[in-house]
Amino acid sequence: MTLTFKARDVPDGGMHTFELGEQKVLVTRDGDEVRAFDALCPHAGADLGQGVRCGARIVCPWHHATFHAGDGSLIEPPALEGLKQYRVKRDGESLSVELNEEIKPPAPRPSHDDHHTVIVGGGAAGFMAAQTLRDGGYAGKVTMLSAENRAPYDRTALSKGYLGGRRPADRLALGGADWAQDNDIDLREGVKVSGLDRDAREVQLGGETLGFDTVIVATGATPNTLNIPGAELGGQYHLRSFHDAEVLKAAAQGKNVVIIGSSFIGLEAASSLAQSAASVTVIGLDAEIMGRAVTPKVGRAIRKLHEDNGVKFHLDARVTAIEGSGKAEAVCLKSGESVRADLVLLGIGVKPNSGLLSDLANDRGAVPVNAELLAAPGVYAVGDIALTPTVLGEMRVEHWRVALQEGMTAAQSILESSGLEPMDRRVPFFWTQQHGKSLRYVGHAESLDDTHLWGNLDELEFIEFAFKDGLAVAASGMGMDKDLAAFEELLRLGRAPGADEIRQGAFSLAERLRGN
Structure with missing residues (x-):
């Protein structure tokens, strides 16, 4: 044609x-x-x-x-x-x-023939590091050590497409079913790494040691657990791994599901399970859903979307106990209410798995790195454990796209790539999909005390800006995709509009980006 x-x-x-x-x-x-x-x-x-x-x-x-x-x-x-x-x-x-x-793009010139890179972790950051190394001509050995008994997969699809039955398991693999073989990656699944000797440049695997020239630590995070009476009862689930999602999907069919946590994972799961469960109830500690990312008025609009699809809410609520005989049967609240539960999903945050670099980590478990993701000579820390410089300052970000960015950056650093885009020139971004609607979030705001909204919340077509020192540092929105994409570029370039200008009324951010 x-x-x-x-x-x-x-x-x-x-x-x-x-x-x-x-x-x-x-x-x-x-x-x-x-x-x-x-x-x-x-x-x-x-x-x-x-x-x-x-x-x-x-x-x-x-x-x-x-x-x-x-x-x-x-x-x-x-x-x-x-x-x-x-x-x-x-x-x-x-x-x-x-x-x-x-x-066809020209083949990259082979390099690093006698080099060995070990990647500890088989998630997004580890996958992207390995992929970028091979795409960039890395001819040395790449070993990936994954704690899961599964090749790298799209974790974002677990709470979105997979739980809701729209994305089958065989379409979750990153890079395809034969990715590791096709890219000459020595993928070792179900491996527990017990230690990392930076001076000797060795990874310890129980009784085996594995030498490296560079190591990329991409160990991710572990879901938080409850510390209340009944926390030991069965019928309580996390949603972090494919195994978690597989078990939860089967168990939730026709059951009364209670989700503890009103942030993104919990709400995505609520959206996905609403069609197959007998009921879905979300319990949130905050007064409104997604309280750390959006203002209460935006949270209310998105909560209404859930309620219109049958999801129930208990907000500003503290869980005091899980009750049941051998397994969870009810969730008890400080108010005295008891919510019937055939199963409970915990979506109460995660903590970084930074044990291999614990001597470098801060008191919150985050490992400081430079703009190329180096934590120490020959040692890169990426993904959920990394405290990384961005265009908005240093932060630890748990989002999928950021993990991919960090894996790519670490690999380009190893390759000494002329196209290296360091992390301090990149902008955090994530998205969430709930009941067929996508909320996208650009940048990062420590506080929502100073905000302004364009658009119509009733129609779920809006952008909400958050400001710091008179400048927009974050924007979230639905139905205004081009402007949000333009806002990310404006942040990257240091050209984000000021609060006073935004408050004067809506204008095209895409036109602003073009210089008009």
């Missing part, structure tokens, strides 16, 4: 999506330079033409994967690969793209 168009159909310095039958082609133009790519983001299929372009960066409107406008290469996850690029031909004023003429 052939796409034909005129150069003037694409704005200079911009991009445009063309439809060709059932396919979509994204075309970028910079003066006389015109390039063509697959228009659908390889992460979740969003039309990239509905996103934003910022210089050489093409930003996906949904989950903010970012690609290079010159060659389609991956700049920012959660996509795991770049875009297919097609050859563009010129005939006078007309341009054409043949979809069977793909431009």
Whole structure:
């Protein structure tokens, strides 16, 4: 199939999506330079033409994967690969793209032949580190030690698509079912790492030691537990691993489910289980749901979405005990109320698994690293354990996209890549999906004391900004994807709008990004 168009159909310095039958082609133009790519983001299929372009960066409107406008290469996850690029031909004023003429990216020059990188952890950060090493030409040995008896998988899908039956188990694997074999990764599953000797450059596996030149510690986090009467009873679940989700999904069918915790994991699980459980009740310690990320008025609007789908809530409520005979049968609240429970899901936060680097960690278990994720010579700390510099300052972030960013950065640092994008130039971002609606959150706000909202909460089409020292440092929203993608780029560039300007009334952040 052939796409034909005129150069003037694409704005200079911009991009445009063309439809060709059932396919979509994204075309970028910079003066006389015109390039063509697959228009659908390889992460979740969003039309990239509905996103934003910022210089050489093409930003996906949904989950903010970012690609290079010159060659389609991956700049920012959660996509795991770049875009297919097609050859563009010129005939006078007309341009054409043949979809069977793909431009293959040049193979990277092999490097680090006699090098060994050990990755401790098989989650998002560890996976992305291994993938980036191989994509960048790393020819040495890569060993991945995973505590789970499973190859790396998309953990975000557990509480979203998998529990709700929309994403089967065989579609969870990151990189495909044969990823480790295809990329020559020595993946060891079900492995417990007992120690790390930084001076000897050895990882200890019980009776075995494994030498390394560099080690990437990506050990993740462990869910918090309750310390109340009845905490030992059966029928209580966490949602951290595939095994957790598999057991919970089967157990919740037709049952009265009580979720303790009113933040993202608990609410995503409530959304997913609402169709299969007999009832779903969420108990939250705060006065409104998602209280650390959004203001009460936004929380109320999203809670109404849940309530319209049958989810019940007990908020500003403290759990004092779990009651039952051998297994949980009721959750007791400080108010004296008792909530019937056939099973209980605990969504009360996590603590970082920083034991291998405990001498480097702070009193909260976070391991300080530099902008390239180095915690010590030859030792990288990534993911949930890392206290990382960002454009908004140093922070430990537990979100999926940030973990992927950190894995990519650590690998690029090992490769001494000319394309290294250090973490202090990156912006935190996450998303949550509940009852078919997506809330996206850009940046980070320590406080919600100073905020302003654009849009309509009743229609769930809004952006809520949070300010610090008169500048926007975070924005969350629904239904305004292009502007949120633009806001991330503005934060990255140090051009975020001020509180006074935002309060004057809504304007296009995408236009602001273009300099208009």
